[in-house]
Amino acid sequence: MAGNTEPLPPRAKLAVTAGKAAAAVSRVAGRGSGSVIGGKVSLRLDPDLLARLARHLDVILVSATNGKTTTTRLIAEALRASGPVVSNALGANMPAGITSALAGGSDARYGVIEVDEKYLAGVARDTTPKAIALLNLSRDQLDRAAETRMLAEKWREGLAGTKATIIANADDPLIVWAASSSPNVVWVAAGQEWKDDAWSCPSCGGVLQRPGDDWGCADCGFRRPHATWALNGDYVLDPQGSAWPIHLQLPGRANKANAATSAAVAATFGVPPQVALERMYAVQAIAGRYDVVTFLDRQLRLLLAKNPAGWLETFSLIDPPPTPVILSVNARGADGTDTSWLWDVDYTRLAGHPIMVIGDRKLDLAVRLEVAGLDFRVCENTDEAVRMAPPGRIEVIANYTAFQDLRRRVGN
Ligand SMILES: [Zn+2]
Numbered sequence: 001m002a003g004n005t006e007p008l009p010p011r012a013k014l015a016v017t018a019g020k021a022a023a024a025v026s027r028v029a030g031r032g033s034g035s036v037i038g039g040k041v042s043l044r045l046d047p048d049l050l051a052r053l054a055r056h057l058d059v060i061l062v063s064a065t066n067g068k069t070t071t072t073r074l075i076a077e078a079l080r081a082s083g084p085v086v087s088n089a090l091g092a093n094m095p096a097g098i099t100s101a102l103a104g105g106s107d108a109r110y111g112v113i114e115v116d117e118k119y120l121a122g123v124a125r126d127t128t129p130k131a132i133a134l135l136n137l138s139r140d141q142l143d144r145a146a147e148t149r150m151l152a153e154k155w156r157e158g159l160a161g162t163k164a165t166i167i168a169n170a171d172d173p174l175i176v177w178a179a180s181s182s183p184n185v186v187w188v189a190a191g192q193e194w195k196d197d198a199w200s201c202p203s204c205g206g207v208l209q210r211p212g213d214d215w216g217c218a219d220c221g222f223r224r225p226h227a228t229w230a231l232n233g234d235y236v237l238d239p240q241g242s243a244w245p246i247h248l249q250l251p252g253r254a255n256k257a258n259a260a261t262s263a264a265v266a267a268t269f270g271v272p273p274q275v276a277l278e279r280m281y282a283v284q285a286i287a288g289r290y291d292v293v294t295f296l297d298r299q300l301r302l303l304l305a306k307n308p309a310g311w312l313e314t315f316s317l318i319d320p321p322p323t324p325v326i327l328s329v330n331a332r333g334a335d336g337t338d339t340s341w342l343w344d345v346d347y348t349r350l351a352g353h354p355i356m357v358i359g360d361r362k363l364d365l366a367v368r369l370e371v372a373g374l375d376f377r378v379c380e381n382t383d384e385a386v387r388m389a390p391p392g393r394i395e396v397i398a399n400y401t402a403f404q405d406l407r408r409r410v411g412n
Pocket residue numbers: 201202203204205206217218219220221222
């Protein structure tokens with residue numbers, strides 16, 4: 001219950017204090033924000049701390065393969081119309097980082113929390129959320145399709161019988177499968193560009209039919225539910241059929257879909273779509289993603305694409321040819337060390353753009369582009385790639401650690 005003023009027990013208070021101290025030490029040592037180490041220390045001292053902190057809040061969880069950080073920010077911004085919000089805005093999305101974020105928000109009414117897909121069921125059990133937003137599920141580099149299906153199954157089991165309102169994407173069959181064990185679901189027609197993980201029926205393994213925007217299984221009858229909210233071009237349609245314009249500083253169709261879902265979440269807390277959508281305009285670049293920086297007299301737009309679905313969404317938002325494109329791919333720990341996913345991405349969408357290729361795995365990428373029949377240049381580093389392009393806008397698309405390298409080099 002929000003507004004519950006019952007104080008934390010002494011052990012929990014000690015855990016919060018010790019966690020903050022550990023985070024401060026970690027910061028002084030130059031190891032980032034310290035929120036993860038702080039949260040780990042806190043949970044060691046009081047394993048129930050996350051549940052205790054959540055008890056004082058109306059909790060909203062957000063999970064997905066792509067777009068969860070952005071959507072968390074959009075929902076947080078929308079709900080501020082109705083009360084103070086605490087959020088793990090920097091994307092520390094496992095239990096320690098979440099605990100740390102909530103420990104910093106004792107006056108908040110809402111806790112808007114991004115959750116890593118693998119932790120959703122556990123965090124939902126601990127925090128008793130009022131709402132859970134589920135956007136999409138597709139393979140990450142580290143996973144194959146079968147693991148994505150297992151994740152959906154885990155969500156389905158974890159969310160069965162939850163009291164939370166689930167706000168879920170009706171256009172993603174895996175999301176529908178995961179959410180439909182819940183008694184209270186608000187369906188949003190948010191679209192799905194990446195369909196490669198959703199050709200087989202999550203219920204029976206049959207082949208999904210996809211006439212137009214609809215989908216369904218002829219074998220078992222599992223099918224797209226009726227959506228009461230929808231993304232329609234640049235508008236959100238609410239359950240009354242009213243169309244509300246979306247104005248975002250963030251680019252691309254995927255972010256409009258995130259805005260539609262966020263408006264549906266805000267409405268479950270009494271914030272009207274018009275108010276919610278107006279507030280979302282305030283959200284700018286998120287942890288450097290979508291940022292435009294000037295480097296060597298060019299304007300580089302920095303775009304993060306972590307997995308095949310993310311690459312496809314990114315291709316759909318870049319400026320048209322002849323805008324130059326720099327692609328950077330690494331295969332270090334956080335990226336997944338296997339680059340076979342490159343073959344899952346349709347790079348022919350880049351035809352017509354001058355393309356420069358960098359990163360640890362530039363040769364893997366070069367082979368892929370060669371087979372796709374694209375014209376490209378392999379460059380030694382960011383500077384060389386940027387100099388290949390004339391002054392003006394350059395779209396730079398990088399996977400996870402390549403993106404971090406890039407931001408360090410261009411000073412952002
Ligand atoms: Zn089926």
